[in-house]
Amino acid sequence: FFMLEVDNAGNRFRKAGSQGYPQSRFGGGCPKLPIHAAFSQPGQILVEAVEMPDGAEFLCIARTLEGPQGAFSERPRRTALLLGCDIGFRDEIVYGAALPAGSPGKPGQGFATPVGPACRLCERAGCLARAEPPVTRPLGLDEMVTGLSAFDFQG
Known part of the structure; x- marks a missing residue:
C-alpha cells in the first residue's frame, strides 16, 4: 500500500509506503490522479485504476478529509487522501468491486487512467x-x- 495526503493547492502533507509507486521528490503529482478529483466531490469515495507510463497499474482510493475550522467565517481545512496498491490485489479489497470487469494486471484493458509521476517527469x-x-x-x-x-x- 501507499498513501498520499494533499491540500487543495496540491501541497503534500504526508506520504508513506509507495512500494513500486513512483512519487516525485519535487513538484506536484499528476493532475489526473483521483486525489485531485476528490475536492470536487467532498466526502465521496472515488475508486479508480491508474496506469503508469511503464505499464504498472494501481488501484487508487481517494476521499476528502475535513480538518479544523478556526472561526465561523473561516473555511475548514480540507485535505484529500489517496490510498493505493498494486492492481493485482483488487479482488482482495472491497473497493476493487467498483472497477469495471477485466483482467487485472494486463496492460491495455482500457479501464485504467493513464497517469504519470509528475508533469515535469512524464513523457506522455x-x-x-x-x-x-x-x-x-x-x-x-x-x-x-x-x-x-x-x-x-x-x-
Whole structure:
C-alpha cells in the first residue's frame, strides 16, 4: 500500500509506503490522479485504476478529509487522501468491486487512467492535463502546428 495526503493547492502533507509507486521528490503529482478529483466531490469515495507510463497499474482510493475550522467565517481545512496498491490485489479489497470487469494486471484493458509521476517527469504525449513541459524532452515549438497539450514536445 501507499498513501498520499494533499491540500487543495496540491501541497503534500504526508506520504508513506509507495512500494513500486513512483512519487516525485519535487513538484506536484499528476493532475489526473483521483486525489485531485476528490475536492470536487467532498466526502465521496472515488475508486479508480491508474496506469503508469511503464505499464504498472494501481488501484487508487481517494476521499476528502475535513480538518479544523478556526472561526465561523473561516473555511475548514480540507485535505484529500489517496490510498493505493498494486492492481493485482483488487479482488482482495472491497473497493476493487467498483472497477469495471477485466483482467487485472494486463496492460491495455482500457479501464485504467493513464497517469504519470509528475508533469515535469512524464513523457506522455498529448496529455490535456499537462501543466508543465517535461525536462527530458525539448519543446516542439512550431507555430503552424497545434497539438492537444499546451506543452507539445519532440519525440
